[in-house]
Amino acid sequence: MSVAGNPSPPDSGDPNPLTAAIGRLRRDPSLLVPYLAVGFLFAVLDWVRRRDPLPALEFESLGANNGISVTVEFVGYPTGVPQTSVLLESFVGLRLGYLAWGIVSYVLPLLAVAGAGAYVLDRAIGVDRRSETDSWVGSITPLFGFVLAMDLLQRLLGSIELLQSLLFGLLALVIYFFVLIRLFAVPGLLVAGYAPGEALRVSNRLTHGRGWRLFGVVLVLGLAAWLLASVPAPVVGTVLSTALVAPVHAVAIAVVLRPLEQHRGR
Amino acid sequence: MPSRRRVLAGGGLGLAGVVGSVRFVERPIPLDHEVESAIDWPMPRYDPAGTGANPDATGPREDPTIRWERDLRDLQGPMPAPPTLYGDAVFVVGRSSLYALEREDGRIRFERTGYSYLSSPTVASADAYRSPTLAVRGNEGVLGLSASGGYALAGRGIGLERWYGPGEEPPTRTFANPVPPSPVAADGTVYAALPDLDRLVAVDASSGRLEWSYEPDLVWPGEPNRPAVRDGTVYATFRPDVVAAIDAGTGDVHWEIELEPAEPEDEHDYRELVAPTATEAGLVVPSRRAVSLLDPADGSRIWEYEHGGRVTDGSVAVADGTVFAPDGRDDLHAIDLETGQEVWTTEYGLDAHPVVAGDVIYLTYSWLDDLIAVDVENGERLWEREIGAGPSQPIVGDGVLYFAGHEGVTALEDGGDGGDGEGGE
Numbered sequence: 001m002s003v004a005g006n007p008s009p010p011d012s013g014d015p016n017p018l019t020a021a022i023g024r025l026r027r028d029p030s031l032l033v034p035y036l037a038v039g040f041l042f043a044v045l046d047w048v049r050r051r052d053p054l055p056a057l058e059f060e061s062l063g064a065n066n067g068i069s070v071t072v073e074f075v076g077y078p079t080g081v082p083q084t085s086v087l088l089e090s091f092v093g094l095r096l097g098y099l100a101w102g103i104v105s106y107v108l109p110l111l112a113v114a115g116a117g118a119y120v121l122d123r124a125i126g127v128d129r130r131s132e133t134d135s136w137v138g139s140i141t142p143l144f145g146f147v148l149a150m151d152l153l154q155r156l157l158g159s160i161e162l163l164q165s166l167l168f169g170l171l172a173l174v175i176y177f178f179v180l181i182r183l184f185a186v187p188g189l190l191v192a193g194y195a196p197g198e199a200l201r202v203s204n205r206l207t208h209g210r211g212w213r214l215f216g217v218v219l220v221l222g223l224a225a226w227l228l229a230s231v232p233a234p235v236v237g238t239v240l241s242t243a244l245v246a247p248v249h250a251v252a253i254a255v256v257l258r259p260l261e262q263h264r265g266r
Numbered sequence: 267m268p269s270r271r272r273v274l275a276g277g278g279l280g281l282a283g284v285v286g287s288v289r290f291v292e293r294p295i296p297l298d299h300e301v302e303s304a305i306d307w308p309m310p311r312y313d314p315a316g317t318g319a320n321p322d323a324t325g326p327r328e329d330p331t332i333r334w335e336r337d338l339r340d341l342q343g344p345m346p347a348p349p350t351l352y353g354d355a356v357f358v359v360g361r362s363s364l365y366a367l368e369r370e371d372g373r374i375r376f377e378r379t380g381y382s383y384l385s386s387p388t389v390a391s392a393d394a395y396r397s398p399t400l401a402v403r404g405n406e407g408v409l410g411l412s413a414s415g416g417y418a419l420a421g422r423g424i425g426l427e428r429w430y431g432p433g434e435e436p437p438t439r440t441f442a443n444p445v446p447p448s449p450v451a452a453d454g455t456v457y458a459a460l461p462d463l464d465r466l467v468a469v470d471a472s473s474g475r476l477e478w479s480y481e482p483d484l485v486w487p488g489e490p491n492r493p494a495v496r497d498g499t500v501y502a503t504f505r506p507d508v509v510a511a512i513d514a515g516t517g518d519v520h521w522e523i524e525l526e527p528a529e530p531e532d533e534h535d536y537r538e539l540v541a542p543t544a545t546e547a548g549l550v551v552p553s554r555r556a557v558s559l560l561d562p563a564d565g566s567r568i569w570e571y572e573h574g575g576r577v578t579d580g581s582v583a584v585a586d587g588t589v590f591a592p593d594g595r596d597d598l599h600a601i602d603l604e605t606g607q608e609v610w611t612t613e614y615g616l617d618a619h620p621v622v623a624g625d626v627i628y629l630t631y632s633w634l635d636d637l638i639a640v641d642v643e644n645g646e647r648l649w650e651r652e653i654g655a656g657p658s659q660p661i662v663g664d665g666v667l668y669f670a671g672h673e674g675v676t677a678l679e680d681g682g683d684g685g686d687g688e689g690g691e
Contacts, residue, residue: 053394053472055410055429092416092425093294098394 014210015258017217021251024124031123032247034116035080039242041112042082043235045105054102055090059083061237062230072222073229073241076150076180077143077187078120078249079113080242081229088155110151114144117250121191124254139191146190181214182207188253192260206256214256221249294414294425295366295375297353297397307351307661307668308389311581311619314452314495315544318583319622325662326639327626329649330678333666334372337674338365344632344656345670347386347444351663352398352413356677358670359383359402359444364411364426367675369663376415378423382440383409386658390451390471392428399428399471401449401456405436408449408458408467410474429474432467446579446619447492447541455514457500459490466490466502468517478517482508484524492581496544499562506536509551509565523565528555528572541581543589547603550589552582557591557599559606569606573599580617583627585642590627592618598629600645612645614638623662630657630669637669637678651678 025031049056059081060071073081086106094102121143122136157172185206189199207214225245231237311318340360349358355375356367364383366375385403390410392399397414409430416425449458454471468477480502482488488505495501499520500512507527511520527535538554548568549560554577559568575593582591588609589601598614601607616631626648627640635655639648658670667678 050475053392053470055473056475057434060434087429089416089425090428093395093397093412093414093428095394095396 014213015255016213017252017255018220018248020255021248024251024254025247028123031120031251032243034119035078035246035250036239036243038109038112038116038246039080039239040235042080042109042238042242045109046083046235046238049084049086049105052098052101052105054094054098054105055087056084057087059085059229061232062227070223071226072219073225074180074218074222075154076183077113077147078117078246078253079147080238080246081225082109082238083229089159107148110147111140111144113246114140114147116246117147117187118143118191120247120250121188121254124251125188125192125257127192136191139193142190142196143187145196146186177215177218178211180218181211184214184218185253185256187250188257192257202260206259210256217252221245221252292376292415292418294397294412294416296414297355305351305664306353306389307663309350309451310348310386310388310446310448310659310661311492311541311543312621312661314450314457316450316492316494316541316581317543317545317585317622318581318620319585320662321585321624323623323662324665325623325626325628325660325667326665326678326680327624327648328681329651330667330680333677333679335674335676336367336372336374338374338377339673340365340377341443341670341673341675343443343672345443345658345672346446346632347448347670348658348661349668349670349675350387350389350400351661351668352389355413356668356675357387357389357400357413358675359385359387361443362441364400364402364415365675366413366415372675372677376418378411378415378418378426380411380423380426382435382438383411383444384440384442385444385446385448387411388449388451388456389413390449390456391454392472393454394472395428399456401451401458401471402444403447403449403458403460404430405438405440406460406462407431407433407435408456408460408469408474409435410456410469410471428472431469431474432476432479447490450493450495452495452514457493457495457514459492459502461489464489464504466493466500466512468500468514477515478512480510480512480517480519482510482522484508484522491539491541494542494544494549496562499544501542501544501549501562503539503542503551506538507553509539509542509549509560511549511562511565521565525551525553525558525567528553538578540577540579543582543584545584545603550582550584550603552577552580552591554578554594557582557589557601559603571599571601571606571608573597578617581619583620583622585622588642590620590622590642592616592620592629598627598640598645600642610645612640612647614640619659621660621662623667628660628662628667630659632656632658637667653678 118139185203225241228241229237340363362381382404383402387400390399400411410428447459449456466480491503493502502510507525510522525537529535543550551558556572558570573593575595577594587603591599594617597611600609618629625642629638637653638650656672660669
C-alpha cells in the first residue's frame with residue numbers, strides 16, 4: 001500500500017509547500033473539516049481542564065511576559081494550539097480516578113490529532129491502498145506513536161533547566177529546528193506506510209537541500225498558530241489555530257512528498 | 267522548544283516507573299494519616315486564624331532536654347521560618363531544598379532539591395491527591411509541593427512540584443532562607459500574601475488555579491502580611507495601615523479600611539501593621555505601638571491597647587481569651603480579649619512570634635540564641651535555654667517543641683533522660 005521508491009533530489013522547480021498547500025485547500029476545503037472537529041475537541045478539553053482539580057498550564061498568548069516573548073508553536077506534526085496543557089509531573093500521587101482522567105485528558109487530544117492527520121494526509125498524498133480494508137485508519141497507530149514521542153521529547157527538553165538558559169538555549173534551539181526540519185515529512189511517510197525507522201531516513205533525505213525553505217515554512221506555520229491562538233476570545237483562538245494551520249501543515253507535508261510520488265509514477 | 271518548566275518529563279517519568287526498584291530512585295513516602303490530628307502544627311501560627319496556639323498540644327514545662335537533633339546542610343544562618351508538623355513528619359524548607367524528617371527521631375524521610383522555596387511549608391488538603399499539598403511562597407506566586415516527596419531520580423525530583431500559581435513561574439532562581447509570610451490553608455484553598463506583588467491571592471490546593479486576587483484600593487499598595495482566615499472570611503493587613511475583610515470563596519471585599527495613626531496630627535506617623543489574628547471576639551490587629559480589636563462585620567474598632575512599643579515584625583498569640591503581644595521594646599503583654607485590659611506584663615523586649623501550647627508561652631528571636639518559656643497565667647518565666655544561633659519561631663506537638671536553626675532542626679522535650687538523642691549527621 002505504500003508509496004515506494006527512492007526520493008529524487010530537489011530541483012529548482014519545487015513548488016513552495018505553503019502556497020501549494022493553500023491552493024489545494026482552496027480546491028478541496030473538505031480537508032479542513034477533521035481539524036475543525038479537533039479544534040472544538042480542544043476547546044471542550046480547555047473548558048473541562050479549567051474546572052477539574054488537576055494542575056494545567058495556560059497558553060502564553062501574545063502580550064504575555066509584558067509582550068516581549070514570541071512563540072513559534074510548531075511541534076513537528078500537524079496540530080492546533082489548545083489554551084491549556086496537562087502537566088505530567090503533577091500526575092504523581094493522584095488518586096486513581098483523577099489519574100485515569102488525567103491520562104485521558106493527555107492522550108485524547110493526541111489521538112484526535114493523529115486521527116485527523118491520518119485522514120487528511122492520506123487524502124492529500126493520495127496513497128494507493130491494496131484493499132478496501134487497508135484504509136487510512138490503519139495509519140493512525142504509527143502516526144499516534146510519532147505524535148506521542150514528539151510530545152514527550154519536547155516535554156523532556158522543556159524540563160531541562162540548562163536548555164532554558166540563553167547560551168545553551170540558543171544552541172539547543174538551532175539543533176531543535178534542524179531536527180524538526182529533517183523530520184518534517186515523517187508524518188506523511190508514516191501514513192504512506194513506511195516503517196518508523198525508514199520514515200526517519202527517507203524524511204532526512206527528502207528534506208536535504210530544502211532546509212531553508214522548510215525553515216521558512218516552520219516559522220510561518222508556528223507564528224501563525226501562535227497568533228491565531230492568541231485571539232482574545234473564548235474558543236475562537238484554539239479553533240482557528242487548529243482548523244486553519246494544521247490542514248496547511250498536513251498538505252504541505254504532502255507537497256514535500258511529491259518527489260516520491262513522481263518517482264513512483266516513473 | 268517548549269520553555270515551560272515543569273511540563274515534564276513524560277520520558278523521565280516513564281523511566282522512573284521502569285526502574286522504580288533501582289536504588290538511585292527514591293519513591294514517594296506516604297504519611298501515616300491524611301487528616302489533621304489534634305497535635306499537628308500544619309502551618310506557621312498553627313491555624314488559618316493565626317492564633318499561634320494549639321490547646322491540645324503540650325510542650326516542655328520544665329527545663330527541657332534534647333529529644334533529637336538533625337543536622338541539615340541546607341539550613342544556614344538565621345531561620346525565621348519554622349518547621350511544620352503533620353502526621354509522622356516534620357517538614358522544613360532550606361535554602362534550596364525541602365526536607366521531611368521523622369517526627370519521632372528526626373531521621374530524614376526524604377530530601378528534595380528545589381529552589382525559590384521562600385517560606386515555611388503549609389499543609390493544605392488536596393482532594394485530587396493521595397497526600398496533602400505543601401504550599402510554599404515562591405517568586406511572585408505559590409508553589410504546591412507533594413507532602414510525599416514524589417520520586418527522586420539521580421538527584422532530580424519528579425512529582426515533587428505539583429503546580430505554581432498564579433500564572434507561570436518566573437525563570438528567576440532564588441536561593442534564600444525561608445521567611446514570613448507563609449501561605450495559609452483552609453478547606454482546600456491556599457491563601458498567600460505575595461510581597462513581590464503587594465497582593466493577596468487564593469489558589470486551589472489541588473490544581474494551583476487562581477480563585478481570586480486582591481489588592482487594596484486605598485492609598486498605595488503596601489506589603490501584605492500573613493492573612494488570617496476564619497468563618498469563611500479572609501482578613502488581610504497591608505503595611506502601613508490597610509485592613510480588609512474578603513469573602514474566602516468569592517474574593518468579594520466585605521470591607522476595607524485604613525486604621526488611623528496613633529498620633530493623627532503627625533503626618534509621618536503610620537500604623538505599621540503586622541499579621542492579624544482572627545478570633546471569636548473580633549480581629550486582633552497588632553501594629554507598631556498598639557494592639558487593636560476590630561469588629562469583623564465592618565472593621566470598626568472595639569478596643570485598642572497602647573503598649574507604646576516599636577513593633578516592626580512578629581505577631582500575637584491568642585489562647586483562652588487572652589492576647590499575648592510582644593511590644594518589640596520592653597515587654598510581653600497579656601491582654602484580655604474581651605475588654606482590651608492588661609492582664610499582666612513581663613519583660614521581653616524583642617519582636618517575636620509567641621506560640622502557646624497548654625499553659626506555656628514559648629518565645630524565640632531569630633537573631634538571638636534564647637528560647638524562653640513563660641507561664642500563661644502570670645507571665646512568670648518558667649525556664650530559658652540557649653539553643654544556638656538563629657532559631658525559628660517554635661512549633662509544638664505532643665510534649666515536644668521543635669524549631670529550625672542554623673544547620674538543623676531540634677526537638678526538645680520535658681526533662682527525663684532525653685540526652686542528646688539521635689545525633690546529627
